[in-house]
Amino acid sequence: MLKHAVKYRLKLYITDHTLRSRQALEQLRKLCEEQFPHEYELEVVDVLDHPDEALAQHILATPTVVRELPHPIRRIIGDLSDVDKVLAGLALHPAAAAGMGGK
Amino acid sequence: MVAALHKIVEDAPDGIVVLNAEGVVRYANRMSGKLFRCGQHDLLGQPFGFPVTSGEATDIDIPREDGSWGVAEMRVAQTEWDGVDAYIALLRDVTPRRHAEQRLQLSDKVFQNTQEGIVVTDGAGRIISVNPAFTAVTGYLAEEVLGRNPKLLKSGRHDEDFYRALWADIEACGQWQGEIWNRRKNGEIYPEWMNISAVHGRVGEPAYYVAVFSDISLVKKNEERLHRLAHYDALTDLPNRVLFADRLHQALVQAQRGGEQVGLLFLDLDRFKLINDTLGHRAGDLLLQEVARRLETSVRAQDTVGRLGGDEFTVILPDLRSPAGAANVAEKILEAMSAPFFICGHDVFVTTSIGIAVYPVTGDSPESLIKHADMAMYQAKEQGRNNFQYYRRGGDDQSRDLFELEHGLRHALERGELRLVYQPEVEIETGRIVAVEALLRWDHPLRGDIPPAEFIPVAEDTGLIAPIGEWVLREACMQNQAWQDAGLPPIRVAVNLSVRQLRHVRFAEKVAEILDDTGLDAKWLEVELTESVMMQHAKETVGILWQLKSMGVRLSIDDFGTGYSSLNYLKRLPVDTLKIDRSFIEGIEQDANDQAISDAIIALANSLRLRVVAEGVETESQLGFLREHHCCDAQGFLFSRPLSGDDLSLLLARKLH
Numbered sequence: 012m013l014k015h016a017v018k019y020r021l022k023l024y025i026t027d028h029t030l031r032s033r034q035a036l037e038q039l040r041k042l043c044e045e046q047f048p049h050e051y052e053l054e055v056v057d058v059l060d061h062p063d064e065a066l067a068q069h070i071l072a073t074p075t076v077v078r079e080l081p082h083p084i085r086r087i088i089g090d091l092s093d094v095d096k097v098l099a100g101l102a103l104h105p106a107a108a109a110g111m112g113g114k
Numbered sequence: 115m116v117a118a119l120h121k122i123v124e125d126a127p128d129g130i131v132v133l134n135a136e137g138v139v140r141y142a143n144r145m146s147g148k149l150f151r152c153g154q155h156d157l158l159g160q161p162f163g164f165p166v167t168s169g170e171a172t173d174i175d176i177p178r179e180d181g182s183w184g185v186a187e188m189r190v191a192q193t194e195w196d197g198v199d200a201y202i203a204l205l206r207d208v209t210p211r212r213h214a215e216q217r218l219q220l221s222d223k224v225f226q227n228t229q230e231g232i233v234v235t236d237g238a239g240r241i242i243s244v245n246p247a248f249t250a251v252t253g254y255l256a257e258e259v260l261g262r263n264p265k266l267l268k269s270g271r272h273d274e275d276f277y278r279a280l281w282a283d284i285e286a287c288g289q290w291q292g293e294i295w296n297r298r299k300n301g302e303i304y305p306e307w308m309n310i311s312a313v314h315g316r317v318g319e320p321a322y323y324v325a326v327f328s329d330i331s332l333v334k335k336n337e338e339r340l341h342r343l344a345h346y347d348a349l350t351d352l353p354n355r356v357l358f359a360d361r362l363h364q365a366l367v368q369a370q371r372g373g374e375q376v377g378l379l380f381l382d383l384d385r386f387k388l389i390n391d392t393l394g395h396r397a398g399d400l401l402l403q404e405v406a407r408r409l410e411t412s413v414r415a416q417d418t419v420g421r422l423g424g425d426e427f428t429v430i431l432p433d434l435r436s437p438a439g440a441a442n443v444a445e446k447i448l449e450a451m452s453a454p455f456f457i458c459g460h461d462v463f464v465t466t467s468i469g470i471a472v473y474p475v476t477g478d479s480p481e482s483l484i485k486h487a488d489m490a491m492y493q494a495k496e497q498g499r500n501n502f503q504y505y506r507r508g509g510d511d512q513s514r515d516l517f518e519l520e521h522g523l524r525h526a527l528e529r530g531e532l533r534l535v536y537q538p539e540v541e542i543e544t545g546r547i548v549a550v551e552a553l554l555r556w557d558h559p560l561r562g563d564i565p566p567a568e569f570i571p572v573a574e575d576t577g578l579i580a581p582i583g584e585w586v587l588r589e590a591c592m593q594n595q596a597w598q599d600a601g602l603p604p605i606r607v608a609v610n611l612s613v614r615q616l617r618h619v620r621f622a623e624k625v626a627e628i629l630d631d632t633g634l635d636a637k638w639l640e641v642e643l644t645e646s647v648m649m650q651h652a653k654e655t656v657g658i659l660w661q662l663k664s665m666g667v668r669l670s671i672d673d674f675g676t677g678y679s680s681l682n683y684l685k686r687l688p689v690d691t692l693k694i695d696r697s698f699i700e701g702i703e704q705d706a707n708d709q710a711i712s713d714a715i716i717a718l719a720n721s722l723r724l725r726v727v728a729e730g731v732e733t734e735s736q737l738g739f740l741r742e743h744h745c746c747d748a749q750g751f752l753f754s755r756p757l758s759g760d761d762l763s764l765l766l767a768r769k770l771h
Contacts, residue, residue, distance in 0.1 A: 026175035026183045058177045065177060071150055072174040072186065075163050086137055088163030089188060090172035100164040 019043070019051040019103070020080035026073045027059050035074035038091040046098070052080075076101065129186065129205035131157065132195050137164035140195050149186060149205055150176060165190045165203045173212065174205075184209040231306075233325045237315075239263050242322075251306075251329045253299030264325070269303040271295040280310070284323075288312045293330070304331040307685060333721045340714040344675055347421040348707035349399055350406035356676060358420035358428055362480045365418075365432040366473055376473040377431035377440030380487040381447065384465045384499040386425035395704075397458045404457070405464070408450040413443060428487075437472040437504065444468045444502035465500035467491055476505045519572050522558060527585060531557050534589050535756035536607070538765070539727050539749045542741050547769060549606035549640060551749065552590040553756050554582070574614055583615045584624065591632040591639060593759045598638075602766040608640040608670055613647045617654060622661035629665075636666035640691065644672045652683050663688035670727075675715050684722060692719045696730025699750070702739050709739065716745050 023039055025032035036055055043051045058065035058073060068077065071088075078085045078101045087100035098104070123130055129146030131139050139160045147154030166172075167190050176184040186205040193202050225232060231248040235241050241259050249255055252267060259266065272295065283290040291309040298304060308327040315321030345357040353361065365376045383389075383405065390398035402425065409419045409427060418430040429447075431440055447468065454461040469490030477483035486505035494503040526532050536550035556564045573579040587609050594607040615621055629636055641662060648655070648671055659669055670691035675698055694715050701708035712728070719726035728740050731750030740748055757765060 026177045029175070031173060031175065059181055059183070062177075062179070069161050070177070071157075071160060071162050072176045074174070086161055086163040087166050088137070088174060089166040089190075090168045091166070093166070093168035096166050096168060100166045 017052050019047050022054045022077045022079060024056050024058055024070045024073045024075040035091050042094050042097060131203050133162055133201045133203060135199050137162050146205060149207055165201055185212040230326050230328045233264055235323045237320050267296040269295040269297045284310055284312055304329055305334045336714055336718040336721060340718055343711045343714055350403055350421050352406050353418055353420040355422050361418045362430050365430055369473060375434040377434045378471045378483045378487045379429040379444060379468055380491040381427050381466045381468040383425040384467055389462060393458060400457050401455055404455050412446045412450045437475055440470045440472060467494035467499050468502035469494055470502060471505045519569060520576055523569055523572055523578055526556055527581060535758055536762045537749055537756040538754045539747050540753045542745060542748050547605055548747060549608055551608040554586055574612055579612050579614045583612060588628050591628055591634040594638055595632050595634040597763060604638055606638050606640045608642050610642045613651050616658050621658050625662060626665060640668040640670050642670045642672045645674050645676060649683055656687060659687055675711050689724060691725040691727060693727045693729050699728050699730045699736055702736050713743050716743050
């Protein structure tokens with residue numbers, strides 16, 4: 012089986028392509044690649060380009076990450092540089108991390 | 115007490131929101147409502163998100179409906195709310211500060227990356243900052259010049275007065291711009307185009323001076339090459355037609371002042387064509403060079419020998435005491451030509467016929483002198499060649515012609531005898547029509563098609579050019595808009611302007627009115643001025659040209675290369691396009707001189723980032739040369755002759771499919 016099922020679906024909301032937005036995207040992509048490679052989907056939405064979606068999703072400020080899968084939906088806002096804090100905030104506990112008990 | 119605390123939190127100058135463990139807003143104070151541009155109670159229950167910060171604080175963006183966004187600095191602390199875990203997010207509006215920082219970063223990027231050198235000094239003239247382009251141009255590293263005075267770049271080519279005038283300008287209007295020669299670290303001196311501005315502090319005294327410059331040595335070199343090519347004949351190194359005209363004009367001005375006479379000699383070699391045909395072009399060229407040398411040795415130091423082209427030479431004899439003086443020179447020339455020329459192993463015998471006109475006796479203007487000397491030369495030929503003749507007055511019914519022309523022209527407009535034709539300007543690379551030049555035609559009821567060269571000067575002399583010029587402009591704009599309305603691909607229409615039109619103070623308003631009336635967007639209108647008009651009347655026209663530019667109208671210089679191509683004017687005037695004069699294109703296939711001039715004009719245009727159009731392109735090999743030398747656009751019979759508005763629509767429509 013080459014194709015893996017998507018277990019994690021994240022949506023990143025940013026405002027314009029500022030330095031902060033680019034950093035947030037890089038950090039989140041790196042986190043996904045490291046934590047759950049081949050099992051995630053990451054979508055980026057610029058709220059200035061898609062104001063209707065931002066309104067529908069009640070995006071108050073950015074960068075906001077919405078965890079759409081696994082359910083239930085959770086969202087975090089702020090600094091995405093600290094992997095542990097991001098994972099904790101999104102209540103994600105990847106199998107790899109959980110499975111590596113002792114050494 | 116609780117009420118007091120509540121009020122303090124409510125009125126706090128920062129946004130305060132309380133979030134539950136899922137990041138949903140449980141409380142928001144008044145300031146947070148302001149920050150998100152909604153009522154504070156609308157925030158309750160909103161999924162703000164679980165706040166994540168690493169370290170002290172983190173910036174978040176707050177998008178706004180108008181497409182802009184604010185920035186808030188967020189700090190987070192843990193707390194309890196109604197007995198369960200909760201978070202306090204403290205949000206401080208830092209929008210103005212962050213936006214200012216961003217602007218600064220942008221300015222710095224421009225400073226670091228621009229191609230133009232920048233030097234900033236303090237009020238006392240000490241260098242406090244330079245950019246990488248400064249180092250690239252001057253060769254000095256930042257650390258070598260910081261704290262020093264920009265004087266270290268002085269070339270020594272300008273005197274005290276130059277710098278005094280420069281500083282006087284800066285003091286008077288806060289700014290100076292112009293050409294200045296400076297010295298690189300390696301000792302080489304070079305020209306710069308420089309713009310110096312004083313930046314004032316609070317007290318009024320300049321706090322900083324900012325100089326922005328670009329190295330124009332390449333442009334300058336092109337300009338000098340062009341200047342040389344434009345004024346001297348490459349084959350014989352004699353003054354060409356342009357410089358000849360200038361020298362003649364000067365000689366007449368001086369003679370007028372001093373009450374002297376000026377002799378003008380026109381000569382051509384008898385049966386030169388025969389020599390060319392039998393011995394070849396190379397021999398012909400060598401012969402012309404040798405003739406030039408003999409002519410120069412036959413005249414006085416103050417005389418000018420020029421080559422008008424082909425085997426036509428001319429001699430200007432300033433400060434002549436009597437018409438007879440010209441005969442002495444003519445005799446000397448005939449004498450000098452009598453010895454055989456040794457060319458390619460052959461003794462070649464050449465004779466010449468000389469025509470003489472004398473100011474003010476047989477001509478009081480350059481035009482009449484040239485015309486009369488030319489006519490006298492033909493008289494000399496008729497007399498059996500190898501001699502000289504003075505111009506003799508014959509019957510002159512010219513003035514009558516002129517009167518009739520003027521009379522007819524007065525009614526031409528109202529009788530609808532004037533019409534416009536349009537000649538395409540084509541992008542060489544793609545063959546696409548990018549513009550058309552509107553050309554005026556007069557169908558005279560009796561005399562048929564009268565060439566513009568004949569009736570335009572009459573229109574200018576009589577003032578009829580104003581109503582005719584306005585009609586042309588309106589007609590051209592109307593036609594162009596009609597093409598666009600017909601769904602044809604939009605193109606520019608170029609209209610020739612006369613200096614008389616530009617002298618009209620409200621000319622720009624008139625153009626605006628015409629654009630408004632016809633509905634044509636200004637960017638589809640281009641105005642063309644000849645180089646000589648542009649240079650001679652730069653001072654009076656520059657204001658109007660900039661007004662036109664600010665409206666979006668484009669400016670093109672016609673007949674470029676035939677006049678006094680001055681970089682200063684090119685840089686000061688809002689020029690978009692240079693049109694290479696057809697006379698250069700005509701000779702581009704065989705004449706090295708024309709090739710060099712065309713090449714130099716293209717190089718100059720490209721280095722100034724101007725569009726360049728070759729006029730009068732008639733053959734594939736001319737086009738080949740232009741393509742090879744990166745000429746952008748071309749115009750001429752090879753692509754299309756001037757067409758009526760309807761025929762041009764058909765051509766445009768055909769190109770569409």
